[in-house]
Amino acid sequence: MHIVVLVKPVPDTASSGERLRPDNRLDRAAVPAVVNANDEYALEAALKLVEAHGGEVTVLTMAPSGATDTIRKALAMGATRGVLVTDEALAGSDIRSTVLVLAAALAGLEFDLVLAGVDTSDGQGGFVGPGVAVKAELPYLSYAAKIEPKPDDRLVTVRRISPTGYDVLESPMPALIACTQALGEPRYPSLKGIMAARSKEIVTKSLADLGLEPEGVGGAVATTEVVGSEAPPARAATRVVREAPDVAAREVVAFLAERRIV
């Protein structure tokens, strides 16, 4: 099975230094980049699937050229190769441009499944996955908590998280699946993986390589615009209940009931 995982480098959320530049674009120099957390769940799921069924995992990223560092981490976890689409004309791209580019890049790759994180910690649009599915004319299976392919029948079954439990979806392959953390904790790269990743291939592609015109993508033709950003309001003071369990439980329930949470 060939699986392509869409991976985005995002500012390290643990650093809490994430910020926008004066032009309202992400300040990538402010904090180190890491693999977007939901993409790591997608990658972990892909690695488990090829361990069970055989095959290869290709990581596909659209980002500035420095993104090879984050792709290398994905390769250290076990992905077979990386493909980085990078082009100066892509600066300021919104979801629409990202979808066009990733769909064009997918057209040049062989795959049975495309896995994407449900959203990214920086943009949080959650639309790149479904957008790519539409553009690449792939069935779209969202909020996956479990992925069970049947390679011989060219079918894949997905448990989709729903408000009351889960739905079971089935679709022909190839398909695009939006992945959640319910798929399981991503592995730490082993030393063996880290050393092996150093000699793995990262193919760099420009817009010209994908047959796309620079005028059709990037900040100049973006259909959405970030007009401002604000830090969330500081959290109100925490109330700690230190009573004995029976009293504490009643107090917590009363607190929640007062706010109509329970």
Next chain:
Amino acid sequence: MLRDAVRVLADERIAPRAAEIDRTAEFPWDVKELLASHDILSLPFPAEYGGLGGELLTVALAIEQISRVCATSGLILAVQELGALPLLLAGTDEQKQRWFPDLAAGRTLIAFALTEAEAGSDAASTRTRAVRDGDDWVIDGSKRFISQGSVADLVAVFAATETSDDTPRHKRLTCFIVEKGTAGFGVERVEHKMGIRGSPTAELGFHGVRVPDANRVGAPGEGFAIAMRTLDRSRPGIAAQAVGIAQGALDVAARYANERRQFGKPIAEFQMIQAMLADMDAGTEAARQLLYKACTEIESGSPDAARWSAMCKLVAGDNAMKVTTDAVQVLGGYGYIDEFPVERMMRDAKITQLYEGTQQIQRIVIARALAGRPD
């Protein structure tokens, strides 16, 4: 990425053991197993023999991160590399096939036995003898101050095989691999030491030890050259240990200075403390950058390998001694007791100025490189 992976492992699994390893002065077999199970011991070995094919810099990064929390534990990797280097540099393919897979997997440990009671800095005056007897060699003598000598399964031993006065002093030694359990080979004693107390330093005795010619590493008489080439590549490992120890002490001192309040404010706000911390940081970073540069120079086949190797060990060792001493000073009375790790780090730092060539020997190596250079 590799550095971060080793750092997390060192912080979470090795740091909590460091004080106890020092106190009990027992070899930390659990840490050896941990390093083996995370493939850290396989870093210095070529991929075709079950290793990870790490370059000097990669191995140095790992030793540095481990030594930051426990110098004894960092030395496990450094000695595994040191002991294996003669085989790596001069061993036959057959010898590598025979010993490397187990060493790379950490199933066996190897030690490097050059120093003798009367042959320390003057290694060419080795008295241990090896005499050819049919297909075998018979080794007699003793080796002293051998790191991990009592826990190693294999020992790379340097013995004089050419003793006639016509042979130049530097062409008299030959290297052999002696396996634990060989008749006549044993541990005479284990030293009681000031630092790196969990790393056993042994005196090894050789009484008519018979090894097959297949255990000879390199040509007869080539031993001294092999030993020197080994040290060119292993000294950065000790420099890495020294940089790690210094960084560990600096981290503790900086944290303490921010928490400790005297005269109504953290002592880190006093300029005399600030100056000490700044010098400790600058010195450690300088030593680290020299080490990394030395690793890449040596790896790329620099004809100046001996100089780079000696310089990084000299600078890093002296820095570690200074920084750990100052760390104790920053902590004051608390630095002098074993409630904090800096007194241990200060004792551990001293060894980096002594082994794999004293700092005086490093200066000789550097000066010789300068003298031999055409201007």
